[in-house]
Amino acid sequence: MDLEQLFAGLDSVRWGDVDHAYGEADDLPGIMRALAGDEQQARDALDELWSSILHQGTVYAATAEAVPFLARLVAAGVHPVELLVLLGGIAESEDAYGLPEPGACRAAVVDQLPLILPLFESGDPEVRRAAVWAAGRAGSVSVLPALRRGWRRAEEAPGVRAELLAALAHLDPEGTAATATAAVSADAPDRLRMVALLVCVDLGLPWTPAHQDAMVSLLPAGPHVVDRFDLQRNEPLHYTVHRLLLRDTDRDRSAAYDLIEAALRLPGAEARGEALWAAEHACLISRSAPGRLAGALLSLLADPSFTDTASLLPVLGKLGDQAAGAAPALAALAAMDGEPADRALEVLVRVAPEQAGPLLARDLGRRERTMRAVTGLSGLRPALPLPYGPELVNAIRIRLTEIAGSDEPRGGDAAELAVLLLGWGRQAAAALPEVTAVFQRHPARVARALAAVCPPEHRDETADLLRRAAESGDPDDRYEAADALRALTGETGPLVSVLKEVLAEGARQELPRTAGELGSDGLVLVPHLRAALTPQGDGPRSNPAMNADVQTALALWRLTGDAAEAVAVLGGVLAEAADGMWTRWPVANAARAAACIGAAGAALAPALGPLLDDPVQAPGAVIALRSLGHGLDDARAADLLLSSAERNAEWATALDALGALGPGVLTPEVRARLTALAEGDLRVVDSGLEPEIVPQDERLRIRARELLAAAKD
Structure with missing residues (x-):
């Protein structure tokens, strides 16, 4: 191997002037040279290449520059399969960043086809298969003659033949339809039949009983595609259902549902697992799927051969009301121990929340997943509120007593319980003693719940407790206590005192928002709000800082009635965030604030107008512009x-x-x-x-x- 010839010109490329996923690409020459090193060096280099020049499917300017050297390595027999797969992935990428011109990476692979096509004749079937994949993904019709010769040749390797069919369909859909239909025949190798079915559904051919019978006969489908390079189609049942449903016709929907139901009737756990995954996906994209599939899915619960109830949980959680019939089975599983029981209870909260409460009460301390779901404190999803129930309140009281007496920091546990109590309000008044005890240790975590559950007869003593907590201690504790006091009694003095001290301490947008709600009582906070604004000229603001500035501007307007100052701040946020990739929320918040100000904010219209072109920002911009009196x-x-x-x-x-x-x-x-x-x-x-x-x-x-x-x- 002549390394000097392989890497000729490598150091002439201005790698520092082109980027990959991690910035300047001046490390690529060393990575590509390592491909010709020992086995460990080569493996590490391959990992780095995938990560840097095809990062999660995205290609870069450096990717196009690297392609010729990768193709030379392939032609020289240096890790040909791995590098051909990489070249195919580069060619098919639709997600590009910083390319000198659209399609530059695909064009770079097309330029290297003279080095790739001869590998169709390799003695190694895996190299042939990878070469067909890379050439097919390049998207150039110039490849078709070589693909057709390969198809006509008596290719014995089913994997290569399947890849040839897929490549032909990609480059010549109309001309490949008859070939794909014929390949569905039962006398073809299973691997080829499976790819032929995927080609048929991709080409939009009518999905016939013959296609249906062939797909069901090949389930479980996983073994037939286990090592395919085409990751998009590596779950054939799921993919076929997806494509049929996207056709959005009654006939194709029925075919998709029939296919899932037939797969669910198969005895093997692997085939049923594929069917459950396809059913779950169907529910995510089709509104009729839950109603159509619920019967077949629920019947599994009564099937003695089906013993893995836990595998049904993901799809049952997506059936909505249609899963009501599963409530007894879910409750039985939720009454057991371990993580599957917690998952079952989480689904039961969605399906039959009135049955979930008592089960949660029975084992409150070990249902972490369910608690995250019902409180929403993880930030990953909205809360799923549970209906009030005496059993659950009693369980919460016991847990609060444990927290109050524990030497360990358990504020997070207290916060979760407080969310439930906050939702029930005075219905949960029985928990007031336990919430009060926890408040002594974790004021910020339970202050709002303390005010919410407090009945009228305990209002004065609870107010005294909140008032004392608002006077000294940790600023967060003081703020939460003072705000809870306002909710309980309407008293604003302690809250104003706390806000005077904490407004300038950081970008917490709830602080200026609260100040703006105080009316005339908040006028004394105006100088503190002005001081809390981010100083101009200190460089780019973070998103939290911009959001806090928006809320501060809105609070100043609400307290003073003078829009000029607020408009200047909002205009600054809109200008700074306009071209940012990750500044959606500051822009949206500024638009909402402008809508609140109304006609007095008319000067913001030019900055809001361009937002109409962004579907995400357009609703807020429409509201704001109409509020400003703009001619929309x-x-x-x-x-x-x-x-x-x-x-x-x-x-x-x-x-x-x-x-x-x-x-x-x-x-x-x-x-x-x-x-x-x-x-x-x-x-x-x-x-x-x-x-x-x-x-x-x-x-x-x-x-x-x-x-x-x-x-x-």
Whole structure:
């Protein structure tokens, strides 16, 4: 191996002028030279290449520069399979950053096809297979003659033949349809049949009983694709269901559901596991899936051959009301010990919350997953409030007593319990003694719950306790105690005193927000609010700092009635955050603040106007601009709001804003779009935190139906 020839020109590339995932790419020459080193060096280099030049599917300017050297290594027999797979991944990437021109990385791979195509004749079937993959992903029709010759040749390796079919379909869909249909035949190798089925569904061919029978006969599908390079299609049942549902026709939906139900009837655990995963995905993208699949899924609970109830939990959590029949089985599992019981209880909270409370009470200290779900304190999802129940309140009282008497710091546990109590308010008044005891140790964690559960007969003594806590100690404790006191009695003096001291201590947006709610009692805080604003000229602000400045500006306006100062601050935030990749929330918060200020903030209109082009920011911008008196007519406003909702971009804000425009904007076209949002089968909310996709989409449907109903009244 002539390394000097392989790496000729490597050091002539200005690697420091091009970037990969981690910045300047001047480390790439060393990484690529390591590919020709010993086995460990090469493995490490391969890992670094995947991480840097094809990071999570993204390609960079440095990627295109590296491609010729990688192709030379392949042609020289240096880790050809691994590097061909990398080249194929580079060629198929649709996610690019900093390229000199669109498609530069794919074009770089196409330029190296003369080094890749001869490997179709390699004596190693894995090299042949990888070469076909890389060439096919390059997307150049110039590859088709070589692919067709390979298909006509008596290729004995099923994996290579399957990859040839996939590549032909990618580059010549129309010309490959008949070939793929014929390859579904039962006399073809199973691996080839499976890829042929995936090609058929990709090409949009009618999904016939023959396709259905072939797919079911090949389940479990995993073994037939276990080492395929095409990771997008490495779960064939899941992928096929996905593609059929996206066709959005009654026939294809029925075919997808029939396929899942047939797979659920198979006896093997592996095939059923694939079916459950496909069913769960179907519920995430199709509104009719829960109703159609619930019967088949619930029947598994009565099937003696099905013993893994825990494997049903993810999909049951996405069935909504349709899973009510599973409540007894969930309750039985939740009554057991261990992590599966906790997971079952979390699902039961979604399916039958009235049954979940007593079970949570029975083992409150060991249901961490369920507690995170019902409180939402993890920040990963909204809370799932439980209905009030005496058993659960008693269990909480016992836990609070343990926390109050513990020498360990257990403020987090106290905070979770406080969320439940806060939701029940005075219904949970029996817990007042225990909350009071915990308050002595963890004031900030339970202050609001203390005020919420306090009955009238204990109001004075609780107020005294909160008042004393607001006078000295940790600033967070003092603030929470003073704010809870305000909630309990309306008293603002202690809160004003605390805010005077803590406003300037950091970017906590709840502090200025609270100050702005105090009316005339908060006027004394105006100088402190001004002092809390981030000094100009100190460099870029963090998102928390910008958010705090927005709330401070809004508080100043609410307290003084003078918009000029607030408008200047908001304008500064909008200007600073306008071009940032991660500044969505400061921009959205500034738009909301501008809407509150109204016509007096008209100077902000030029900064808000460009937000209309962003579906995520458009709803807030529409509200703000109309509040400022900007000339945004009803028709355009309705179109922008509906477009945001249709793209699952701030749909709640968009539909609320559409409702605020009044029934006059609900033209036949607007009603038709609302009807599609409410009644279409494909979910509009199709991304985000997985446990929340179905509930959020159902809430969208309800809101859209409400708007349609209002149009009829």
